[in-house]
Amino acid sequence: MQLQVLSFVLFLHCMEYTDSQQHASRHRQHKQTPGLNQACEGGCLTCSDYNGCLSCKPRLFIYLERNGMRQIGVCLSSCPNGYYGTRSPEINKCTKCKSDCDSCFNRNFCTRCKVGYYLHRGKCQDSCPEGLVPSATQRECILGCAGECDSCVNTDTCTRCRAGLYLLRGKCHHVCPEEYEPNGTLMACTPQVHCEVSEWGEWSPCSRRGKACGFKRGEETRAREILQVPSPHGHPCPPTSETRKCVVKRKKCPGRRRGGGGRHRNGRKEEAQGNRQEREREATDHEDIENRNKTEHRRSRGQDRDLTSPAGGNTH
Structure with a gap:
């Protein structure tokens, strides 16, 4: 009987302890x-x-x-x-994500790799499979460039050519196509630029030795402007000025008032000398023409005499 009472007391004590522990636990959780x-x-x-x-x-x-x-x-x-x-x-x-993955869709599919790794089919690898090359910029395994490319977007489109080749529309050329020329700075084929000039201007007044009077034959000039400078291999520019002979009515230079001194006399003297030289030149030309005419006349008479002489030559 005493044993039963002792057991019941112990049970009540245990229940009281359990309730106090649960209350303390709830208090700590709430805190x-x-x-x-x-x-x-x-x-x-x-x-x-x-x-x-x-x-x-x-x-x-x-x-x-x-x-x-x-x-x-x-x-x-x-x-x-x-x-x-x-x-x-x-x-x-x-x-x-996985340790080699910079961003991912899920644990098994990476979308961008960390530096030193290259993405291929959702996985990050430290080297690329055969036929692919690593791209440090994209951190991906991409198709290898063509043999003439130094860098490329894909096998058909180069972004930079190897030394000695020139880029044009994603292709590398040893010699640039027609209407293009090599640009050594850009290492690319650039369009040729041809020279362009304006229309001719008006002819200048007829002059001789800087004077516009006191002569019969002189020169006149005209010019045009360059509108487009050519590239190194473009069509060069044609002449931008030209000169031709001209003739004016013989006229004396306007005289000066008396008292002009030595310069006025020298001017008249130069004018007279120029007129004399002009007359001498015209006389020489006229004499040459006369001599040529006489020579032609004698030659013509000799040919006529040969034609009228009988064959065999001697007459009795």
Whole structure:
């Protein structure tokens, strides 16, 4: 009987201890998560002063942000680089991509690799399969360039040619096509530029030795402008000025008033000398013409005499 009473007392004591422990546990939980379901910010559904967001509002992802030795929960509409979002009825969360992946669609499909790795069919590799070459810019394995390309978009389109070749419309050329010329600075074929000139201007007044009077024969000039300078291999520019002989009515230069002194006399003297030289030149030309006419006349008479003489030559 005493044993039964002792057992019942122990049972009551144990029940009292269990109730006190459960009450303490609820008190600690309530203390660690103050403001549960209320006063949460940033899309949090439930939160904690120590751990930040514990759960998020619908459609948002919970992302654990490291802060020293602890992790703080943050609710985001999309996951940051290096993470991908997973949804479930219980929780939407951001999960980290593989270590060689900079961004990913899921754990098994990478969309961009970290530096030193190259993407091929959703996987990040440190080298590319045969037939492909690594692109450091794109961090991908791409098709190898044609033999004449130094860099390319694909096998059919070059972006830069190897030394000694010139680029034109994605192709490399040893010699540029017609109407194109090599540009050594750009290492490309650029269109030729041909010279263009304006129409001829008016003829200048007839002059001789800078004078416009006191002569019969002189020269006149005209000019045109260059409108387009040619490229090194373009059509060069034609002459931009030309001169031709001209004739004016013989006229004396206007005289000066008396008292002009030595310069006036020298001017008349030069004018007289020029007129005399002109007359002498005309006389010489006339004499040459007369001599040629006489020579032609004698030659013609000799030919007529030969034609009228009988064959055999001598007469009795």
